[in-house]
Amino acid sequence: MSLALLQAKKVIGNTKINPAVGCIIVKNDSVVGAAHTSFNGRPHAEHNAIINSKENVKNSDMYITLEPCSHYGKTPPCVKTIIKNKVRKVFFSLKDPDYRSFNKSTKQFKKKSIKVLNGILYKDTKNFYRSYFTYKDNKLPFVTAKMAISKDFYTKNKREKWITNNFSRGRVHLMRSNHDCIITSHKTVLDDNPNLNCRIPGLEDHSPCRIILDKNLKMPLKSNIVKSANKHRTIIFFNKIKSNKIDFLRKSKIMLVKFPLNSNGDFILENVLKKVKLLGFSRIFLETGLNLTTSFLKRKLINDFQLFVSKKNLGINGSKSFKKNMGLFLKNKMFIHEKVNLFGDKLISYRIK
Numbered sequence: 001m002s003l004a005l006l007q008a009k010k011v012i013g014n015t016k017i018n019p020a021v022g023c024i025i026v027k028n029d030s031v032v033g034a035a036h037t038s039f040n041g042r043p044h045a046e047h048n049a050i051i052n053s054k055e056n057v058k059n060s061d062m063y064i065t066l067e068p069c070s071h072y073g074k075t076p077p078c079v080k081t082i083i084k085n086k087v088r089k090v091f092f093s094l095k096d097p098d099y100r101s102f103n104k105s106t107k108q109f110k111k112k113s114i115k116v117l118n119g120i121l122y123k124d125t126k127n128f129y130r131s132y133f134t135y136k137d138n139k140l141p142f143v144t145a146k147m148a149i150s151k152d153f154y155t156k157n158k159r160e161k162w163i164t165n166n167f168s169r170g171r172v173h174l175m176r177s178n179h180d181c182i183i184t185s186h187k188t189v190l191d192d193n194p195n196l197n198c199r200i201p202g203l204e205d206h207s208p209c210r211i212i213l214d215k216n217l218k219m220p221l222k223s224n225i226v227k228s229a230n231k232h233r234t235i236i237f238f239n240k241i242k243s244n245k246i247d248f249l250r251k252s253k254i255m256l257v258k259f260p261l262n263s264n265g266d267f268i269l270e271n272v273l274k275k276v277k278l279l280g281f282s283r284i285f286l287e288t289g290l291n292l293t294t295s296f297l298k299r300k301l302i303n304d305f306q307l308f309v310s311k312k313n314l315g316i317n318g319s320k321s322f323k324k325n326m327g328l329f330l331k332n333k334m335f336i337h338e339k340v341n342l343f344g345d346k347l348i349s350y351r352i353k
Contacts, residue, residue, distance in 0.1 A: 001093055001121040004063045005128060007036040007045065012128075013178040013283045014206055015041040019066055019096075019132045023049040025087075027060040039205075044069065046078040050085055058086040065125050067092050067118065070108065071100035079105045082114070089115040093125035097136040134303060135282040140273045143301055144179065145286040145293055146172060147322065148308040154318025155290050161192070167342040168308045172287075173198050175306065177206035179285035181276060185292045186214035195224045196287065197232055208285060209233040211276065213267055213292070215259075216240045221248055229254045235279070237272060269299050290320045297329040305330065305350040308342075 007022030025033030
């Protein structure tokens with residue numbers, strides 16, 4: 001099951017609305033098949049493991065991170081595929097929260113004299129599927145926020161672009177590849193002119209969609225985001241009509257979503273996330289400035305918080321301190337899941353809900 005979970009981790013954030021599943025097939029005490037859900041969600045892991053197996057899977061044992069599907073969708077049910085191929089035993093870790101499959105596979109397997117057991121490696125697998133369960137159980141998608149600060153809590157360096165080192169920035173690129181969507185603000189685009197893609201060799205195709213919240217359409221037309229929109233899916237949420245700019249952005253392959261504002265003239269972030277979910281995104285990476293991140297924290301819309309802390313103080317070169325908000329929203333209130341030493345920098349991972 002540990003091997004199956006490693007398979008699933010390869011595609012987390014890259015299977016669209018389908019869960020990332022890993023599957024291992026064992027026969028005569030040897031692993032003969034290993035696979036994960038395909039990029040974009042189909043075919044499923046069980047199908048891939050069977051067709052790529054080095055031996056006939058008859059009388060084999062199958063280990064799956066999530067209960068195999070029992071319903072017809074765009075592909076046949078994995079339960080039927082497993083039965084058809086005469087697998088002897090099926091082990092899965094968690095029951096699928098999708099009502100179309102929840103707790104249905106065991107009965108079907110037992111009818112065909114296939115032994116089945118669930119709950120193996122339960123705790124680790126449940127942690128892995130936090131975003132999938134959130135997506136299935138709630139109206140909102142799963143949101144991971146990232147922020148980088150200096151040792152003295154500043155989020156901006158007046159003299160240089162970067163606060164953290166190369167190892168921290170590399171970890172951010174890996175995080176991007178594990179999410180299907182990045183949300184940022186037009187202010188971040190104006191200030192930093194980012195690309196917001198994954199630039200790790202071999203993972204470039206795992207760059208997530210970019211969503212920019214830009215109510216007054218202040219997005220610079222010469223920004224890197226606009227220039228690369230033909231390569232990476234890009235969506236802008238806006239409210240104020242600027243016809244010439246809209247025409248240019250559409251010609252640049254950018255999707256525009258006109259969205260209402262509240263009485264204060266701001267987007268209602270809960271409604272934005274609901275729309276993002278309707279657009280097919282389940283794992284959101286919030287990569288933006290202090291103001292928008294704080295708004296998400298205040299509205300309790302963040303599930304995980306990834307805090308990168310530089311070993312350096314910025315002093316008079318620092319601006320936009322996170323110290324007060326860190327005390328309000330993180331310190332002594334959230335569960336610290338992990339601490340990582342990044343050659344001087346620190347990554348502190350908080351599980352908020």
